[in-house]
Amino acid sequence: MVDSRCIWPSTDMNFWKIENAETTVKIQWSHNCFEDYKKLAFQFYECGYKTFEDVISSGHNNVKSDMWFLTGIFLIRQSLELSLKALLCRVYSRKRDVQDAFEECCHDLSMLFQKYNDTDIEKYLNNNEEEWLTKYFASLEEVDKKSDMFRFPFEDDFLLKYRDKFLDNVDVANNMLQAFSLIKKCIEKGNIEKDVEFNGDLQPEFFVFASHGIGNCYLWQRVSDEGFHVKVTGYSEVIDFIYNNQQISNEVKLYPLMFMFRNTIELCLKRIFYSKVDNGVPYRVFNSKRKSHYIKKDLWKNVKPVIQTYANDSGEDLAVIDVVEKLLDEINTLDKNGDNFRYPTSYSLEYRIDDKYLDLSNVYRYLRAIINFLEGCDSMLDVIADYESEIKAEYEAEMRANMDWC
Numbered sequence: 001m002v003d004s005r006c007i008w009p010s011t012d013m014n015f016w017k018i019e020n021a022e023t024t025v026k027i028q029w030s031h032n033c034f035e036d037y038k039k040l041a042f043q044f045y046e047c048g049y050k051t052f053e054d055v056i057s058s059g060h061n062n063v064k065s066d067m068w069f070l071t072g073i074f075l076i077r078q079s080l081e082l083s084l085k086a087l088l089c090r091v092y093s094r095k096r097d098v099q100d101a102f103e104e105c106c107h108d109l110s111m112l113f114q115k116y117n118d119t120d121i122e123k124y125l126n127n128n129e130e131e132w133l134t135k136y137f138a139s140l141e142e143v144d145k146k147s148d149m150f151r152f153p154f155e156d157d158f159l160l161k162y163r164d165k166f167l168d169n170v171d172v173a174n175n176m177l178q179a180f181s182l183i184k185k186c187i188e189k190g191n192i193e194k195d196v197e198f199n200g201d202l203q204p205e206f207f208v209f210a211s212h213g214i215g216n217c218y219l220w221q222r223v224s225d226e227g228f229h230v231k232v233t234g235y236s237e238v239i240d241f242i243y244n245n246q247q248i249s250n251e252v253k254l255y256p257l258m259f260m261f262r263n264t265i266e267l268c269l270k271r272i273f274y275s276k277v278d279n280g281v282p283y284r285v286f287n288s289k290r291k292s293h294y295i296k297k298d299l300w301k302n303v304k305p306v307i308q309t310y311a312n313d314s315g316e317d318l319a320v321i322d323v324v325e326k327l328l329d330e331i332n333t334l335d336k337n338g339d340n341f342r343y344p345t346s347y348s349l350e351y352r353i354d355d356k357y358l359d360l361s362n363v364y365r366y367l368r369a370i371i372n373f374l375e376g377c378d379s380m381l382d383v384i385a386d387y388e389s390e391i392k393a394e395y396e397a398e399m400r401a402n403m404d405w406c
Contacts, residue, residue, distance in 0.1 A: 004372075007365050008372060008373065009370065009373050010369070019359055020362070023361040024358065024359045025251050027354060027355070033345065033349060036345070037082050039344075040344055041086055044255075046248060046252050047075050047252070047257075048079060051068060051238055052076070055069045055169060062213075066217055068237060068241070071235050073176070075256060076173075076180065077144065079180060080183060081109060083184065086187060087186055088115060091116060091121045110137040110140075117130070124190040125185065132178075132182070136204040136205070137179070139204060143158075144206075151263055154219070154221055159219075162219045166211070166217065167207060168216055174202060178199060181196050182198070226274045228270065243257060261371070262331065265295060265374065266299065268374035269303055273286055273289070273302070277381050277384050279310070282302075289302060294332075304321065308321060311377075314384075324373050327366065341353075
């Protein structure tokens with residue numbers, strides 16, 4: 001197995017190249033929105049479940065407990081959203097009603113579930129199950145209404161409330177899995193597996209806290225890198241875990257992997273926005289573009305000059321920068337807004353990617369090369385920023401000494 005850290009951008013990389021028939025997957029949707037949203041929901045769920053399983057069985061592995069677990073939360077949360085949207089596709093007879101509901105609810109699980117219940121067409125949950133799920137979604141929305149809390153560094157308001165607390169990983173995971181099993185019961189029209197029963201003893205709370213950090217998720221982020229280390233590490237390592245997991249088929253893992261790759265590239269570009277080097281991204285640009293999801297026109301456009309300046313000063317080969325730009329061009333064309341691999345369709349129910357073949361092993365190398373390059377740039381800029389800071393401190397100390405002497 002090739003060490004993923006050794007994969008580097010090269011001119012012969014082609015996103016659409018097919019090299020290995022065994023790892024080639026055909027993206028093909030049925031164009032039945034219920035079936036397609038259900039299919040993708042189950043794919044995100046399987047990847048999230050395997051992530052949770054590995055984290056919890058790892059015991060005292062802090063990287064997995066603190067970083068992988070957050071990525072797992074997003075994967076399961078996304079499966080819940082897709083499942084609820086699948087149900088709306090089934091109960092609404094008019095396409096316009098589905099479109100309106102998707103646009104109105106966006107990522108809000110409480111609203112999606114309420115929309116489903118309000119149709120009064122299906123009733124597969126008993127009163128206790130429905131009440132539990134309603135309360136659970138309300139609790140989740142208090143923490144993550146926009147579905148971005150576990151994709152990007154924590155916001156100040158979140159840290160003010162939760163910094164230095166420990167999530168009980170087992171309880172948080174069990175509650176998320178129960179929420180999915182209840183929605184799955186609706187999807188399967190009341191048919192459930194015999195070993196999956198509703199547990200009324202579980203409290204309908206999204207966040208459940210522990211008194212210690214052993215095997216649990218410590219809610220923290222470093223001030224020095226604005227919290228990017230936790231998210232980049234979590235997503236990057238879960239990508240490798242899912243990619244190499246032979247228990248998950250290539251078809252199942254393709255879309256979750258593509259989404260995680262796209263999100264990690266965005267994180268890496270944004271982390272360079274926060275670089276402390278003297279000639280970094282201009283403050284005006286930083287304030288206006290740092291939360292953009294456009295990896296090419298907003299993020300890469302503004303970090304590229306920073307990378308070029310310092311790479312040139314360090315005598316690095318600048319040709320690789322142009323190679324990376326071409327690789328990013330393809331990703332930008334394929335998934336400009338970062339949601340083409342998050343959903344089967346747009347809000348208007350148009351299929352964006354269909355009847356296409358992808359060689360997962362080739363795509364993995366292509367996207368891993370971009371991430372490796374960006375992480376290398378970030379490391380280079382960190383070293384330079386420390387050096388510039390030391391030089392500045394020495395100069396200021398010398399100036400103060402001269403003033404004292406005078």
